[in-house]
Amino acid sequence: MSGNTVTKPQSLSFTPSRAARELELRRGEFDLAVHLGCVRTVPDEGGGGRGVTRTEIDRLRTEEGYPEALRQRVETVGTKQGAGLLEVTPTRFTRLARLGVVVPVNFYLNRYRAVVWLYLAEELRQFAIDGDNTGLVSGRTPSGLREQLEAGLDLRARN
Secondary structure, rough: OOOOOOOOOOOOOHHHHHHHOOOOOOOHHHHHHHHOOOOEEEEEOOOEEEEHHHHHHHHHHHOOOHHHHHHHHHOEEEEHHHHHHOOOOOHHHHHHOOOOOOOOEEEEEOOOEEEEEEEEHHHHHHHHOHHHHHHHHOOOOOHHHHHHOOOOOOOOOOO
């Protein structure tokens, strides 16, 4: 062999399921973390799906509070838990969601084939402490918004 052989350094890339195990996340949490931009992915050289590099996993592992901090960023809650975070009734929370004030990040169909909307817990905590939102969280719903609800408006995502 001649000494002219050029080899490319292999950048170690993990599949999404392996990366989720490495980051101590459930697969759904990992998918949401990728969607939110918390975990950066790279295209697979073989033409497959996307992967996560070892350097990205190491970066996330060295963050302060790992893995709880990462899990907290992608924690999702349903209507009942979301209402608890905002300290409102589930009915009021649903009305806020229908108006598009709080935005779901995911959904699934339960065993009764009803849509269950999931919301980011961190966004709801921020919404609750923001002073501009006290009129929406407590007291009567403003008349313009009330009329929209009575007309059947629902601004949650359809797809």
